[in-house]
Amino acid sequence: xxxRYGCFFSYxxxxxxxxxKFKNDLxxxxxxxxxxxxxxxxxxxxxxxxxxxxxDLDSRIxxxxxxxxxxxxxxxxxxxxxxxxxxxxxxxxxIEDERKQWxxxxxxxxxxxxxxxxxxxxPPQITGGMYVDFSRYTLxxxxxxxxxxxxxxxxxxxxxxxxxxxxxKRYMPPGHDCSRFVLPDIPPEWRxxxxxxxxx
Numbered sequence: 064x065x066x067r068y069g070c071f072f073s074y075x076x077x078x079x080x081x082x083x084k085f086k087n088d089l090x091x092x093x094x095x096x097x098x099x100x101x102x103x104x105x106x107x108x109x110x111x112x113x114x115x116x117x118x119d120l121d122s123r124i125x126x127x128x129x130x131x132x133x134x135x136x137x138x139x140x141x142x143x144x145x146x147x148x149x150x151x152x153x154x155x156x157x158i159e160d161e162r163k164q165w166x167x168x169x170x171x172x173x174x175x176x177x178x179x180x181x182x183x184x185x186p187p188q189i190t191g192g193m194y195v196d197f198s199r200y201t202l203x204x205x206x207x208x209x210x211x212x213x214x215x216x217x218x219x220x221x222x223x224x225x226x227x228x229x230x231x232k233r234y235m236p237p238g239h240d241c242s243r244f245v246l247p248d249i250p251p252e253w254r255x256x257x258x259x260x261x262x263x
Contacts, residue, residue: 126242
């Protein structure tokens with residue numbers, strides 16, 4: 064196995080400026096602050112930048128997940144509603160379980176970034192470890208990489224990825240083959256679906 068990416072970006076795609084701008088701003092900020100930590104690896108894997116068409120999309124996503132140090136989840140209610148993003152989340156949980164056998168993990172591999180909160184609550188999949196809350200972000204926020212309100216949380220993310228990177232470089236088994244990793248089945252929804260209400 065070769066480490067190719069510092070972090071896999073998992074997010075639900077948006078058609079309009081709010082979701083696109085948040086994703087692009089966060090990508091830009093993390094690339095800037097992660098770059099000094101890596102040798103020849105790329106800072107991030109972002110599917111909109113690095114995937115073309117074709118029938119082997121699942122295998123390319125699976126390989127990229129396996130070759131990534133961590134995963135950033137941009138959490139929105141739309142994220143948990145999409146089967147494919149839940150599948151990426153479950154895949155990284157499998158990778159984390161495997162890496163626990165190689166070394167004592169300094170923290171979870173999945174780092175949730177809250178873009179928009181669910182009106183009911185954040186799911187336990189998101190709140191089960193460290194997460195950062197950027198839900199105050201708006202289209203008027205400006206550049207994340209220079210905004211002092213967001214820089215402490217960006218630094219926390221960067222330091223967590225860097226810690227995992229050095230552990231993985233030291234302890235991953237030689238010859239580990241990421242091409243053999245496959246995505247799991249689509250996991251169930253994160254929230255119980257309420258029963259339908261019938262008229263009395």
